Amino acid sequence: MGRAVIISEDRMGEQSGILLKLEAFAVFYRESRRPCVLIQLINTTPPDPVYQSRVEQRVAEINSEFPGLVQLMLEPLPFEDRFAYFAIASVYLNTVIRLGLDLAPLEYVISRGESSAVVISGDFHFAILSVQNSPARAVQCVERVSSTPFQYLRLRTALRDH
8 A cells, every 4th residue: 555645735934834734743643654644845935934943843853753754845846846746645735824815725626637636724614525526526525624723633534535
């Protein structure tokens, strides 16, 4: 069985929820031992240097315990490279909150083409748990979730079901 690729793209700042996501992901992995990897993309510059340092430190701690579990991509990627990462990912995870409309989840769904897509997004306080064949079907698949930015149980459920 291969490793599930979970892709996440956020801004590097306090409101991104990256540190909370990393902590939740480490707990998820510790409890489930599911073969997976989190690829964390950063989509804006300049980042908050203090927050970035804290994120880099937490990624290093997680990777020292579980080598290769988290990949942190600090430089924004060209459009084509982002779509290539999106195409191989099983789950798209976005924990940024209160920073306005983010089209990246839709770009992820489009990049999946005919493949099913799982999107977990704290920005809109909903999760698209199963979108198959077209972005238009996403409207039928929206399920309300709590307003907390991220709970690892959602991720565990999404990975278990797909």
